[in-house]
Amino acid sequence: MRIIKIIVCALLGFMLSHCTKEKENIVEKTETIPAPQGAVMLTGRGKPSPSLGKIGDFYIDLTQSDLYGAKTQAGWGNPISLKGADGQNGTNGQNGQDGANGQNGTDGQDGQDGANGQNGTNGQDGQDGARGSVLHTGNTAPDAQLGEIGDWYIDGQNKHIYGPKTATGWGNPVIQF
Known part of the structure; x- marks a missing residue:
């Protein structure tokens, strides 16, 4: 019986010493529960099954922080x-540092x-372009006064093509057909 009381007090002391409150209010509840010599303190997660332990044993549910016992013939x-x-x-608390930039996503x-x-x-209408080449025709060689630089001339009777006219005149035919 004395061992059970020591175990219960040690357990309560251990749990209360690990609290991290600034101000503690300790409420003590003392209840004497008779237990046979050789009783055991059992632990587990969740409620104890009825078949666990023997009469006089104690059980602590570590999930809910509940103390069961001493076990009697009626159960826990x-x-x-x-x-x-x-x-x-x-x-x-203080704000944490910004995280690193993530990778760019796919397009x-x-x-x-x-x-x-x-x-x-x-x-608007554009400006008139520069004068282009002109094709002159006749039945004889071209007259030196006819046309301007860059013009062409076809002598239809003699089947000659002259041109392009240069600053020195028409020159000789370039093609005979």
Whole structure:
């Protein structure tokens, strides 16, 4: 019996010493439960099964912090909670450092083509271009006064092509056909 009381007191002392509250209010509940010599303190997660232990044993549910026992012929009985009242909320901690930038994501699919836009207004007329080459024709060789530099001449009767005209004149035919 003395061993059970020592075990229960040691267990309660251990649990209360690990609390991290700024201010502690200790509430003690003392109840003497007779137990036969050789009783054992059992632990597990969840309620004890009826077949576990023998009469006089104690059981601590580590999940709920509940104490069962001493076990009687009727079973484990109702547990006693070993938890204290909830403490006050602590102060907020400091914000942590920003994390590293993540990797760029993959490119998305191309979007659908948009609708055709309205036609724009016509632009202004451009300036007249430079005079292009002119093709002159006749039935004799070209007269030196005819045409300008860059022009061509076809002599249809003699089947000659002259050109292009240079600053020195028409020159000799370039093609005979």
